[in-house]
Amino acid sequence: MKNHGVVHSNAMLRPWLLLIGFISLFGAGYLWVNSAPWTLATLKSFADARAIHDVQTRPDRVGFLLSKDPALLKAVAWSKTGSVLYPGPATYAPTRFDLSLQELEELTHLTSEDFPASWSNYDRDGNELLYCQPAPRICLIYDRSALQNALDVSLDGVNWGVMGLLAGMGLLSFFLFWRRGTAAQPHDQLVLLPKQHSARRGTLEVALTPRDFRLLEFLQMKQGEVVTKDELYDAGWGRDFMPNSRALDQHMINLRKKLDPDKSRSPVIETVRGVGYRLLD
Template identity: 45%
Template sequence: MRRLAYLLGAILAVGAIATALWPDPWAAADRRAVADTARLAALIDQPDRIGWRLSEDPAIARAVLWDDKGDRRYPPTEQFTPVPYKIGEDLDRELSQLRVGLTQPQWFRLDATGRTQFHCRPAPAICVEYLRPQLEAALSMPPGQLLDDPTGPWRAVVLALASLAALAVAIWPQTKPTPTEAVFHLHPDRHCATRGTLEIALTPRDLKLLILLQARAGAVVTKDELYDAGWGRDFMPNSRALDQHIATLRRKLDPDKSRPVLIETVRGAGYKLVV
């Protein structure tokens, strides 16, 4: 195990050096997106001109703009909007949810094929959908340069930290929690859970999901059932809100990743609480 950790650390260290020296194609995409969002945001009171601006740029598929109150200004809800630039209700809700939790500019891939990519900014509040092949062509990049998820200049930092972590695993004394340290108890009245000596504060939605999972401990709970429990019936079938929430909940339940898996993914079906 230690030998493998040493090897992994060395590989990641080499990868960090190579990544730091290799130009990041997403840096050019970021610069392009900053300029585009600024131009479109300046036209927020002139939706017809936004439509013309979109029609002139083959790299931009659609754009969504909100005002300071969070109301959507483009595409307008009541005025005429050219068909290529309209958005459906599901996409409107999903982008609105992304915008609310946004603190800095970020790329999002909502298309499973990877053909399009959204760039969203909190201020001004705007999301621009780019056609990846056309964006690569506009930036004079070879096809496939923007295929991977954007990580910006932090790629090398992440790899370097990962290599240090692998080396730390190799030299750090290996200890495992005793069974009593990993025992899980849910306390609905206190809005918390405990795993041994660890006490975890839970949100109301955390609690609803865990109560359902515990009631069916060892059995699969479908995503639809979990959505009904945590969000009610007004949710998007293709939303990743549940997956993202479960990932956050797992981090809460095992912040140092030293305990057995508690919530297990059942691919294609849902989740189950491991007993």
């Protein structure tokens, strides 16, 4: 019954694997397309960071850059040694562009270690967005609404973790779909060779005993029909043999091992509980 379940699970699972693969990759693709606005936002923020970096030792010029961009609310720039260049302790910054000492300390701590350029919500409601990059080391705070208007896009959040998970699930589903499909390809089908008194499954050729051959030949003649144990006893042992259930079952176990010694092929003999056996291919 175990082999019966394996074969039928393959047939039932393959359409589901295909469906899951398509849905997962479609979902990942949808998230990827919706990440394009963030790419535009990153390009703008990188350009803004470069412009501020070029004049970071001149607070008046930094203030001018901030004042002419409605989307850019605040900026913090650090030197290569880690000291805050803008807004520094003695730097005058208009109220709109000022940061509290606590905010400066939090941003300094956030960027004190190696980190990738990234976006995050700066306030609880997500009305302000924080962009930080390591080289040059700068953090920029944007007004979400103004930034969306400037770029003419919608900056809805893109969950990169979910997108990666969906893409991975899709690829895994297609891989399993392919594996389950190739598991029962013709190169694994059973071919009886009467002259050699053997059987072939792909590159594997198995020497058979006379009883092995008679049983397989009889199962193959039935073309996938269920064959009773009594019929198999008659075919393998003869009508004068007194049936012993364990003798046939043990012989089938050994025959399965011969036809798939490394358990790398699809099952070829199915046990039909309470009735007998059936040749699957």
